[in-house]
Amino acid sequence: MKELVIMSGKGGTGKTSISAALAYLAPEKVLADCDVDAANLHLMVGARQRESHGFVAGFEPEVNVTECVKCGRCTALCRFKAIDNGAITSPFACEGCGVCAFNCPAHAISMRDKSAGRWLVSDTRFGTMVHAELGLAVENSGKLVSRVRLETKKLAEKQKVPLIITDGPPGIGCPAIATVTGADLVLAVVEPSLSAMHDLERLRNLCGHFKVPIAVCINKATLSPANTGALKESLAANDVPVVGEIAYDSVFRTAVQTSRTVMEIDNIKVQEKILELWYNLSALLGVTHNESVVHKLDRKLKSFAGWV
Amino acid sequence: MIVSIASGKGGTGKTTVALLLAAARPGATVVDCDVEEPNCHLFLQPGRGEERQVTVMRPSLNTELCDGCGRCAEVCLFNALAITGKKVLLFDELCHGCGGCILACPPKAVSEAAKPIGVVRAGAATRNSAGTKLIDGLLDVGSPTASPLIKAMKETLAAQGDIIVDCPPGTACSMVAAVADSDFCLLVTEPTPFGLHDLGLAAGVIKLLGIPAGVVINKSDGGAWDDAVADWCAQEGIPILGRIPHSEAFAHEYAEGRISPEYLADARAIWGKLGREGDCR
Numbered sequence: 001m002k003e004l005v006i007m008s009g010k011g012g013t014g015k016t017s018i019s020a021a022l023a024y025l026a027p028e029k030v031l032a033d034c035d036v037d038a039a040n041l042h043l044m045v046g047a048r049q050r051e052s053h054g055f056v057a058g059f060e061p062e063v064n065v066t067e068c069v070k071c072g073r074c075t076a077l078c079r080f081k082a083i084d085n086g087a088i089t090s091p092f093a094c095e096g097c098g099v100c101a102f103n104c105p106a107h108a109i110s111m112r113d114k115s116a117g118r119w120l121v122s123d124t125r126f127g128t129m130v131h132a133e134l135g136l137a138v139e140n141s142g143k144l145v146s147r148v149r150l151e152t153k154k155l156a157e158k159q160k161v162p163l164i165i166t167d168g169p170p171g172i173g174c175p176a177i178a179t180v181t182g183a184d185l186v187l188a189v190v191e192p193s194l195s196a197m198h199d200l201e202r203l204r205n206l207c208g209h210f211k212v213p214i215a216v217c218i219n220k221a222t223l224s225p226a227n228t229g230a231l232k233e234s235l236a237a238n239d240v241p242v243v244g245e246i247a248y249d250s251v252f253r254t255a256v257q258t259s260r261t262v263m264e265i266d267n268i269k270v271q272e273k274i275l276e277l278w279y280n281l282s283a284l285l286g287v288t289h290n291e292s293v294v295h296k297l298d299r300k301l302k303s304f305a306g307w308v
Numbered sequence: 309m310i311v312s313i314a315s316g317k318g319g320t321g322k323t324t325v326a327l328l329l330a331a332a333r334p335g336a337t338v339v340d341c342d343v344e345e346p347n348c349h350l351f352l353q354p355g356r357g358e359e360r361q362v363t364v365m366r367p368s369l370n371t372e373l374c375d376g377c378g379r380c381a382e383v384c385l386f387n388a389l390a391i392t393g394k395k396v397l398l399f400d401e402l403c404h405g406c407g408g409c410i411l412a413c414p415p416k417a418v419s420e421a422a423k424p425i426g427v428v429r430a431g432a433a434t435r436n437s438a439g440t441k442l443i444d445g446l447l448d449v450g451s452p453t454a455s456p457l458i459k460a461m462k463e464t465l466a467a468q469g470d471i472i473v474d475c476p477p478g479t480a481c482s483m484v485a486a487v488a489d490s491d492f493c494l495l496v497t498e499p500t501p502f503g504l505h506d507l508g509l510a511a512g513v514i515k516l517l518g519i520p521a522g523v524v525i526n527k528s529d530g531g532a533w534d535d536a537v538a539d540w541c542a543q544e545g546i547p548i549l550g551r552i553p554h555s556e557a558f559a560h561e562y563a564e565g566r567i568s569p570e571y572l573a574d575a576r577a578i579w580g581k582l583g584r585e586g587d588c589r
Contacts, residue, residue, distance in 0.1 A: 010345055011477045012319010016502070037478030038316045038506040059385055079406055092484050092517065097406030098385045111385065137513045139481040142452065170318040170477055171344035174452035193563035195323065195347040202345060205449040224563040248556070256500045257533055 001156050002285045003149075003164040005034075005183040005212075009199030011170035013191045014219040017252050017262060018274070019167035020044040023126040024263040025278040027289050027297040029163040031129035032152040034179040036117070036144045039131050041167045043259055047122035047129055055118050055132070055147060057140040059096040059111040061088060067108035074100035074109065092137055116140045119147055121155070128155055142174035149179070162287045172199075172206045181210050185285055187243070191220040192227035200231075204240065215284060217244035217277055243284065244277030246270060275301065310471045311582060312490035314514070316506030318477035320498045321526035321552070323347050325575075326474040327567050328552075329494075331437035332575035336470040338433075340444035341486035343426060343457045348474055350565055354442045357431030362445070362460040363422035364453060365405045369396055373417035380409035380418055401452055424448065426457045428464060436567045454482040462489065479509045487514065492582055493521045494549065499533035504540060511546060522549040524578065529554040550578040 006019045019041055023031050033041040041047075061083065068086035075084050082094035086108060101109040117135040121128065130152040132144050149166070156164050166183070169175040180186060186207050190200045200216070207214040216235055221228045228245075235242055251267040262270055289297070311329065313322045323340075326348065330338050340348040367380075367389070376394030388402035389409055400423065410418045426447040433440040445461045447454055454476065462485075465471065475486035487493055493514045497507040507523070514521045523541050528534055528551040541548050552571055561568050 010319065010347070011317060037480050037483075038318075038509060040317070040502045040505060043501045043505060077407070077411065092488070095404045095406060096385060097404055097408055098383065099406050099408045099411065102383050102408060103411055134480060136479055136509065137481070137484045137516055139455075141478070141480045171342075172449060173344045173447065173454045173482065175478075175480075176344070177450070177452055191563065194350040194565040195345075198347060198350055199345040202449060209450045220559075220563075223560055227563060248559070253500070256502055257531070259501055 001153075001162055001164065002184045002287050003166060004185050004187060004281060004285060005166045005168050005179055006187045006189060007168040007176065007180065007203055008170060008189045008196070009172065009203040010196045013189045013196050014252060015189050016040045016044060016167050017255060018187070018189050018217060018219065019165060020261040021263050021274045022165055022278055022281070024261045025275065026163055026165060027293040028161040029127060029165050030152055030156040030159060030161055031124065031127060032148055032164060032166040033129065033131035034145045034148055034166055034175065035169040036132040036134040036141050036148065036175060037169065039133065042122060042124070042129065042131055044256070044261060045124035045126055045129065046259070047124045047131070049120055049122045051121040053119050055116050055144055056113045057116040057143045058114045059098060060094060060114040061096070061098070061100055061109050062112050063088065064108045064110070067106050069106045069108070071105060073103060073105060077103055095139070114138070117144055119144065119151060121151070128159065130155060142178035145169070145175050145178035162289055163285070172202050176206065177210070180207060180212050183212050185281070186212050186214045187281060188214055188216045189219050190216055190231065192218060192224045192231055194227070197227065197231055204238070215241045215243045215281070217246070218242060219246050220248040221245050222247045241284070243280035244273060246273045309492065309582070310473060310490040312473040312475055312487040312493045313496060314475040314483060314487055314493055314510050315477060315496045316479055316510035317502060320496050320503055322477075322496050323474055324526065324552070324562065324567070325494060325496050325524055326472050327351055327436060328571055328575035329472050329578065330440045331567065331569065332572050333470055333579055334439060336472055337441040337443060337465070338472045338474065339461060339465065340442065340474045341458045341461065342474060342476040343445040343447040343454050344476060346444045346446060348442055349444055351436045351567055352433035352440060352442050353435040354431030354433050357429065359427055359429045360464070361424050361427050362457050363424050364456050365407075365420040366400055366403050366423045367398060367409050367418050368421040369398065370417045370419065373415045375415055377414060379412045379414060383408045383412040405456070425451045425453050428457070428461050430464070455485040458482060458485040479513045484513060484517070487517065487519060490519055493519045494578070495521055495523050495546070496526050497523060497537055498527045499525055499529065499531065499537050501533070504533070504537055507537070508540070511544060522547045522581070524549055525551045527554040528552060547581075549581045550574050
């Protein structure tokens with residue numbers, strides 16, 4: 001089984017739109033949305049929630065006020081300025097380290113499990129999807145990402161599908177690290193803007209750091225032909241394959257606004273490009289699909305060929 | 309006044325709005341808290357200024373004093389310390405620097421050492437809004453700890469004049485660290501189901517933190533989703549302080565690192581409303 005992770009560094013380049021389009025094209029797969037802070041894929045693939053599981057991660061202090069002697073030791077030891085004389089003054093600053101609890105002379109503080117969101121399994125137009133909702137303003141997004149990936153793998157094994165398509169988070173911090181490690185291929189969706197090109201460089205370094213191969217799809221390529229040229233040159237110099245190139249097209253906006261994938265809206269130019277992207281990716285990944293399913297896909301793809 | 313610009317989702321136009329606000333208010337300081345992927349410097353091209361390395365404290369073990377009792381691993385709720393046989397293993401990337409292991413170690417074998425996580429830079433802009441001061445941070449690749457870097461950046465700020473904080477996307481700890489202590493939060497959204505969904509999440513965090521907020525609709529096209537965002541804002545009692553029209557020409561310019569002065573009047577209008585709405589919740 002292979003895991004394709006769609007990343008971008010910068011937000012807004014089209015990760016979710018491309019993920020959804022690939023979900024439409026790939027015949028057998030399980031979907032995952034690892035953007036646990038601000039998940040959006042479910043809005044595009046018509047997710048109907050089937051399971052919801054609480055996600056517990058980390059700890060939070062609980063103070064027994066009758067036992068607290070207001071000695072101030074917790075205040076003095078807390079490096080995050082979250083507690084003052086037995087009162088949690090700043091719950092968002094608390095990291096759940098337990099220093100207050102372990103060092104309270106009156107044993108008035110205990111640490112209890114902290115609820116940090118939930119992970120979900122949904123049915124979509126394109127098969128099963130695992131996604132999550134991180135609790136507001138909590139940390140542990142990396143752990144929730146790992147949970148989503150673990151549950152997706154279990155499901156993919158159970159369904160005996162050859163491919164996982166994962167919509168990733170922006171950035172290069174803990175959720176991005178948790179998404180990328182151990183993946184078979186990262187598809188970076190990049191737009192030819194200075195911001196996105198800068199962020200791609202950071203993402204490329206991150207993938208290098210964790211030894212995950214990376215391929216690039218240039219989205220909105222006509223936004224700046226000069227930048228697109230420079231981007232291609234620098235990718236070629238670094239041996240990063242460009243597996244897709246899509247012109248700036250308002251069909252992406254229409255797709256998002258109407259909760260459909262771009263493959264479901266008549267626009268041959270974009271669809272051909274995404275089909276090409278899918279062929280390139282499946283070749284790079286070396287995924288083999290069940291033959292009867294592939295025949296069904298073949299018919300689907302032939303309908304594209306008719307438009308050419 | 310400290311104004312933070314947040315959105316939940318990436319790509320909605322946080323940086324655009326931050327740069328427009330800076331251009332409309334000479335003398336303001338922009339603080340780019342998206343330390344994973346800072347972008348403001350690409351537009352402002354700050355001249356060489358100060359650069360400071362930011363470190364976090366991480367445990368350091370004196371193996372001669374350590375008797376392998378395992379108390380440090382027991383109190384570490386982040387699993388950053390483990391005991392194999394009588395040997396202590398440190399997992400730096402899991403450590404939050406709480407100091408619990410130091411307090412717990414009976415033979416006092418644990419101390420601390422500074423570990424670099426990134427840099428904070430400061431300089432004056434030379435392009436798009438010349439003279440604007442830019443403070444930004446750059447997280448080391450492979451380092452998961454954005455929040456301490458963001459906090460360090462904000463500590464370098466002497467609170468003078470207007471400060472515009474460009475926040476990272478999302479609703480987790482780094483976004484909270486960026487918006488904390490601001491006088492007002494501008495939530496940038498785009499009129500799509502994605503934009504509205506993530507606006508709801510970001511607004512939830514801002515409400516939890518008790519920071520007054522207003523909305524700017526970017527890429528506004530006057531369509532049905534513009535109305536949906538407006539309806540939602542009315543329902544939540546969050547004022548809409550501005551709309552920036554959807555424009556392909558703007559996207560072209562932005563891609564090449566230029567901020568069109570065409571929208572300066574809109575940015576000035578937002579500043580005007582910030583003054584008035586500063587105390588609304």
